[in-house]
Amino acid sequence: MNNSPPVDSGRVSDAPSKNWVYRILPRVLWPYAQLARWDRPIGWQLLMWPCFWSAALAANAAALSGSFSAGRFVSHLLLFFVGAVAMRGAGCTYNDVVDQEIDMAVARTRSRPLPSGRVTRLQAKIFTGLQALVGLVVLLQFNGFSIALGMLSLVLVAIYPFAKRFTDWPQFFLGLAFSWGALMGWSAEFGTLGLAPLVLYLAAVAWTVGYDTIYAYQDKEDDELIGVRSTARRFGDNPRPWLIGLYGLTVLLLAIAFAAAGAGFLAYVGLLVAGVLLAYQILVLDIRDAAQCLALFKFNGVVGLIVFGGLVLALLVRLI
Numbered sequence: 001m002n003n004s005p006p007v008d009s010g011r012v013s014d015a016p017s018k019n020w021v022y023r024i025l026p027r028v029l030w031p032y033a034q035l036a037r038w039d040r041p042i043g044w045q046l047l048m049w050p051c052f053w054s055a056a057l058a059a060n061a062a063a064l065s066g067s068f069s070a071g072r073f074v075s076h077l078l079l080f081f082v083g084a085v086a087m088r089g090a091g092c093t094y095n096d097v098v099d100q101e102i103d104m105a106v107a108r109t110r111s112r113p114l115p116s117g118r119v120t121r122l123q124a125k126i127f128t129g130l131q132a133l134v135g136l137v138v139l140l141q142f143n144g145f146s147i148a149l150g151m152l153s154l155v156l157v158a159i160y161p162f163a164k165r166f167t168d169w170p171q172f173f174l175g176l177a178f179s180w181g182a183l184m185g186w187s188a189e190f191g192t193l194g195l196a197p198l199v200l201y202l203a204a205v206a207w208t209v210g211y212d213t214i215y216a217y218q219d220k221e222d223d224e225l226i227g228v229r230s231t232a233r234r235f236g237d238n239p240r241p242w243l244i245g246l247y248g249l250t251v252l253l254l255a256i257a258f259a260a261a262g263a264g265f266l267a268y269v270g271l272l273v274a275g276v277l278l279a280y281q282i283l284v285l286d287i288r289d290a291a292q293c294l295a296l297f298k299f300n301g302v303v304g305l306i307v308f309g310g311l312v313l314a315l316l317v318r319l320i
Contacts, residue, residue, distance in 0.1 A: 031113035036089030048084035049304030054185025056311035090131035179204030203253035210246035270310015
């Protein structure tokens with residue numbers, strides 16, 4: 001059975017049809033909202049959480065040294081929110097330009113704006129540039145070290161869409177790019193890096209490889225037919241040992257990062273809860289159920305929130 005929406009519906013098959021995009025925006029803007037994935041907020045949330053973790057971890061360290069500023073912390077969070085939405089949109093649009101031929105061959109993606117012909121490649125490229133410009137404006141609000149650090153991430157962003165063509169581990173390259181915010185939050189506060197943000201970055205990379213592997217099982221059969229590589233294909237029918245290793249490494253590295261920054265007890269309580277939720281994903285995962293794979297992938301937004309919440313609570317206790 002073909003679950004794709006009619007070509008003239010203006011919607012895409014792998015996104016909620018009742019999203020605010022379709023209620024608020026004029027129809028002419030729908031394809032651009034779809035290119036930016038505004039109708040699928042989990043993407044910018046997953047990009048944002050490492051930024052928020054890093055900012056909150058840095059705030060804990062700053063509170064410990066007596067240099068914490070609530071105004072600076074809140075302003076950084078707002079900037080990271082806007083930056084995550086803009087750069088996730090730019091990255092997705094760029095990825096769609098690169099992957100247009102592949103998307104036309106995959107059932108889940110062929111209704112997207114480019115393969116369906118609702119936008120041209122030129123229009124998509126211009127839209128990529130506009131979103132990247134918003135990201136640049138956000139980046140320029142930080143210190144010089146953070147600006148240079150943010151610019152370096154563009155190398156990884158540019159490489160990622162091609163990774164599925166030359167490695168079984170494109171999710172690793174996604175992790176390298178998507179986790180960059182784990183460095184940015186700390187550098188925005190201190191103008192430098194240290195052990196805590198570097199370990200936090202590695203934790204976010206492992207987390208990203210794990211949740212995006214679950215996501216990739218939706219397309220495993222199509223990917224095999226057209227030769228696209230992924231960790232889902234690499235892990236095959238037994239991903240649990242790999243996911244145990246990836247999610248276990250995530251929790252371990254987060255704990256080390258917390259200790260290196262001097263985070264309080266409640267940060268570890270949040271991490272324990274997040275670890276239980278990660279274990280739950282592994283326990284219930286059915287790789288043959290595409291809808292469940294998507295739901296478990298989205299569930300990681302809750303995991304990110306809980307880790308951040310624990311860090312914020314630890315910060316508040318320290319400030320009281």
